[in-house]
Structures are given as structure tokens and as C-alpha cells.
Amino acid sequence: MNLNTIAQVKRPKSFEDVEWRDGHAWLAGGTWLFSEPQVATDTLVDLERLGWPSLTATPTGLEIAATCKIRELAAFRGPAAWRAVPLFQKCIDSFLMSFKIWNAATVGGNICMSLPAGAMISLTAALEGICTLWPVGGPPREVTVVDFVTGMHTNVLQKGELLRKIYLPSAALTKRFAMRQVSLTHFGRSAALIIGTLxxxxxxxxxxxxxxxxxxxxxxFTKLPSAAELRQAIEERLPPDAWFADVHGSAPYKRHITFYLAEQIRAELS
Ligand SMILES: Cc1cc2nc3c(=O)[nH]c(=O)nc-3n(C[C@H](O)[C@H](O)[C@H](O)COP(=O)(O)OP(=O)(O)OC[C@H]3O[C@@H](n4cnc5c(N)ncnc54)[C@H](O)[C@@H]3O)c2cc1C
Incomplete structure (x- = not known):
């Protein structure tokens, strides 16, 4: 859609060139920004010309730039020891999107949207990802992906703060994994996306x-739990009011399938 409140699009070549003020919004792939009116925004600050390398693999882990496109992540092939790399494609496949979104959306944009069904959140949280954030006028700070998202469409980003990259440690990439995902409708958003690593x-x-x-x-868990231990741990951590209810599933439904799928994951990895 045309965003008729936008008066300017800035294309800085470095973060230091940006003078942040209210009305600015970071523009990554634009797939969400251009999907609905942005009445509080008059200036888009395009991240593309910052020119960050999308994927940097080192012996200690994989650095994913926030601007890495979903299609670039899908094409990544890591060393054989990184047994969790096939999880990238599995999570990407559960991200409901057209070819346009596939080609434009970024890993960072999906994480910053902070939606429960954000498949890049599921992937990077499961692989013990660490976000590097660039605050306005302060030193970079780090936060785990699990702690980055604070709720439905909310996160720890302060005004003008930028998600620069996500780091996946080699120790997590070398683990075995099992994943389960369900949607209430065949092409619906995820009602549950659960990942186990061992x-x-x-x-x-x-x-x-x-x-x-x-x-x-x-x-x-220090070691693989029994079925009863796993069920009890989920029950203790997630009381009945801790589930996300929306048109893609009620809270009791999501709770029920989480127990069901978690046990499948445990059994597959055992
Ligand atoms: C048809 C359709 C289907 C969708 N299906 C799903 C789905 O199944 N699951 C799901 O999770 N989402 C879904 N979405 C929303 C989805 O999260 C986004 O479209 C996509 O992931 C956003 O990525 P982007 O790079 O295009 O971000 P943009 O649209 O460019 O930006 C999204 C938001 O993040 C901010 N932002 C982007 N990058 C950064 C950064 N590096 N630092 C700080 N802020 C930043 C922007 O300012 C904006 O507020 C869907 C959207 C559409 C239009």
C-alpha cells in the first residue's frame, strides 16, 4: 500500500549519520511496514545501504545481520558439524508468506515485529541466539533472543534503537534438534512452534x-527428562493464563497441543 504520511525516505550509509526523532521508523524489507497505515510515521530510514554482510560464519558461531533476507538464510549451508542448520529451512517453511515476502523480508524485521508466530524468533531463540542492539547515543548492548521479545508485538527496543545482528553460538548449532509446528488451518499462522535441542x-x-x-x-534441563518430568516442568512454567489466545487457536487448545508436541520432541530425541 502507499503510505501517504511518509514525507521522506532516508538512506544513510552509517548508523552515525542518523539523527533520530519521533516520526522516524527503520525500514528493513518493508513487508509489514507497507501492509498497513503508519499514521505516526513521516520518515522511513532504510537499512539497506548500511551494507552489513548478511551471514558471517566463524568457528565459534554464525552472525546473522538484522538485514539478512529470509531467502539468504534459506540458502545458507554450514559446516557438517552444525547439525542444527536444517532447522533454518524448517522454521522458514512455517513462516506464512508469499514469494514477495520471501524475497524482501529480513530476519531482523521478523524479530522486531515480535509476533508470537514469528518464525525467526522461534529459530534464533531455540539456537540460543544473542541480539546486538545499537541504542541512540549509547554503547552497543546484548540481549538473548528469548529476552528480546517481551510480549505480543512488544520488545526491549528503546526509541530509535536498532537491532544490528543475531549471533548463534557454534555450541547450539552443533546440537541435534526436533521441531513440531501446527496451525489450526492448513495455511494458517502457527498455533504452536516448538523446538527441542539436545x-x-x-x-x-x-x-x-x-x-x-x-x-x-x-x-x-541438564539431561533429557522423562515424559512426566517434562510435563511437570511445562505445567509449572506455564500456568493456564500464560497461553496466547487468538483466531489461530484458543488458550486451552494451544496448551493441549504444546504438551502433545513437546512429548513427541522428547521421544524423537531420546
Ligand atoms: C501477508 C503477510 C503475512 C505475514 N505472516 C507472518 C507470519 O506468519 N509470521 C510472522 O511472524 N509474521 C508475519 N507477517 C509479519 C512479518 O513479521 C513481516 O512481514 C516480516 O517479518 C517483517 O520483516 P521486514 O524485513 O519486511 O520488516 P519491516 O516491515 O521493514 O519492519 C517491521 C518492523 O520492524 C522494525 N524494524 C525492522 N528492522 C529493524 C531493525 N533492524 N531494528 C529495529 N527495528 C527494525 C520496523 O521499523 C517495523 O516496525 C506477515 C506479514 C504479511 C504482510
Missing amino acids: GDNGYDFTLTVTAATPRPVQLK
Whole structure:
């Protein structure tokens, strides 16, 4: 859609060139920004010319620039030891999108939208991602992806603050994983997207619950729990009012399928 409140589009070549004020909005792929009126915005600040390398793999991990496109992430092939890389495609496939969104949307844009069904949130939270944020006029700060999202469409970003990159440590990328995702309708948004990761010899099990809850919820275990231990841990962490109800599923439905899918994940990894 045409955004008829926009008077200017700025294309800075460095973050320092930006003089942030109310009415500015960062423009990444624009797939959400251009999908509805932005009445409080008069200036878009395009991130594309900042020229950040999309994907940088090192022996210690993978750095994903916020501006990395979903299609670039889909094309990534890591070293064989990074057993979790196939999870990238699985999460991308659960992101409901047309070819236009596929080609334009960015990993950072999806995380900053902070929607429960944000598949890039599910992926990077499960792989123990760490966000680097650039505040206006302050030093960079780091926050885990799990803590970045604070609720439905809310996050820790302060006014004008930029998500610069997400770092996935090699220690998480080398783990085995299992994922389950369901939607109430065939091409609907995720009602639950749940990922389990497990280190070698059955140690270090992490379960990440997304879409069924307003923000990512992560449960960590020293070793793979029994079915009863897993169920109890979910019950303790997520009381009946902690679930996200919307047109894609009621809270009791999402709670029910989370127990069901979490047990499938546990069994697959055991
Ligand atoms: C048809 C359709 C289907 C969709 N389906 C889904 C779905 O299934 N799941 C889901 O999660 N989402 C869905 N979305 C919304 C989706 O999250 C976005 O379209 C997409 O992920 C946003 O990415 P983008 O790069 O285009 O961001 P933009 O539209 O450019 O920006 C999105 C928001 O994030 C801010 N922003 C972007 N990058 C940064 C940054 N680096 N630092 C700080 N702020 C930033 C922008 O200012 C804006 O507020 C859908 C949208 C549409 C139009």
C-alpha cells in the first residue's frame, strides 16, 4: 500500500549519520511496514545501504545481520558439524508468506515485529541466539533472543534503537534438534512452534515454546527428562493464563497441543 504520511525516505550509509526523532521508523524489507497505515510515521530510514554482510560464519558461531533476507538464510549451508542448520529451512517453511515476502523480508524485521508466530524468533531463540542492539547515543548492548521479545508485538527496543545482528553460538548449532509446528488451518499462522535441542550423550536438553505463548518460553534441563518430568516442568512454567489466545487457536487448545508436541520432541530425541 502507499503510505501517504511518509514525507521522506532516508538512506544513510552509517548508523552515525542518523539523527533520530519521533516520526522516524527503520525500514528493513518493508513487508509489514507497507501492509498497513503508519499514521505516526513521516520518515522511513532504510537499512539497506548500511551494507552489513548478511551471514558471517566463524568457528565459534554464525552472525546473522538484522538485514539478512529470509531467502539468504534459506540458502545458507554450514559446516557438517552444525547439525542444527536444517532447522533454518524448517522454521522458514512455517513462516506464512508469499514469494514477495520471501524475497524482501529480513530476519531482523521478523524479530522486531515480535509476533508470537514469528518464525525467526522461534529459530534464533531455540539456537540460543544473542541480539546486538545499537541504542541512540549509547554503547552497543546484548540481549538473548528469548529476552528480546517481551510480549505480543512488544520488545526491549528503546526509541530509535536498532537491532544490528543475531549471533548463534557454534555450541547450539552443533546440537541435534526436533521441531513440531501446527496451525489450526492448513495455511494458517502457527498455533504452536516448538523446538527441542539436545547435546551429545543425552545432556543439555532445551525446549523452546513459541507461537502458543505471547513470547518465547525456554525450559532447560541438564539431561533429557522423562515424559512426566517434562510435563511437570511445562505445567509449572506455564500456568493456564500464560497461553496466547487468538483466531489461530484458543488458550486451552494451544496448551493441549504444546504438551502433545513437546512429548513427541522428547521421544524423537531420546
Ligand atoms: C501477508 C503477510 C503475512 C505475514 N505472516 C507472518 C507470519 O506468519 N509470521 C510472522 O511472524 N509474521 C508475519 N507477517 C509479519 C512479518 O513479521 C513481516 O512481514 C516480516 O517479518 C517483517 O520483516 P521486514 O524485513 O519486511 O520488516 P519491516 O516491515 O521493514 O519492519 C517491521 C518492523 O520492524 C522494525 N524494524 C525492522 N528492522 C529493524 C531493525 N533492524 N531494528 C529495529 N527495528 C527494525 C520496523 O521499523 C517495523 O516496525 C506477515 C506479514 C504479511 C504482510
